[in-house]
Amino acid sequence: MKIPKLDNAASQMIQQYQRSENVKNDADTQVKENAAAPQEKVNLSAAARDIQQAKKVIAGLPEIREEKVQELKSRVEQGNYSVSGEKIAEKMVGESLLDIFA
Numbered sequence: 001m002k003i004p005k006l007d008n009a010a011s012q013m014i015q016q017y018q019r020s021e022n023v024k025n026d027a028d029t030q031v032k033e034n035a036a037a038p039q040e041k042v043n044l045s046a047a048a049r050d051i052q053q054a055k056k057v058i059a060g061l062p063e064i065r066e067e068k069v070q071e072l073k074s075r076v077e078q079g080n081y082s083v084s085g086e087k088i089a090e091k092m093v094g095e096s097l098l099d100i101f102a
Contacts, residue, residue, distance in 0.1 A: 044052075075081035
């Protein structure tokens, strides 16, 4: 059975330790460099771009749809416009619940 020289084993362990320290120091240096020079970059997903485009389209729409107002006005004047009381009640209750839980 051969017993390796202690000097050789000790020098190998020291070399291994020094290599691991060098790797650690290199990693620390990279982290410091990255922290010192922050890069501002924004990547938007496809969904976010679609939402932005939809917001632009909506912002370009008129707040009041005149053709719809005129249609309802003419129906009221002619007496053809009727509203279901149940539908009004459902909307009122639904809006109240949204206000409570929002």
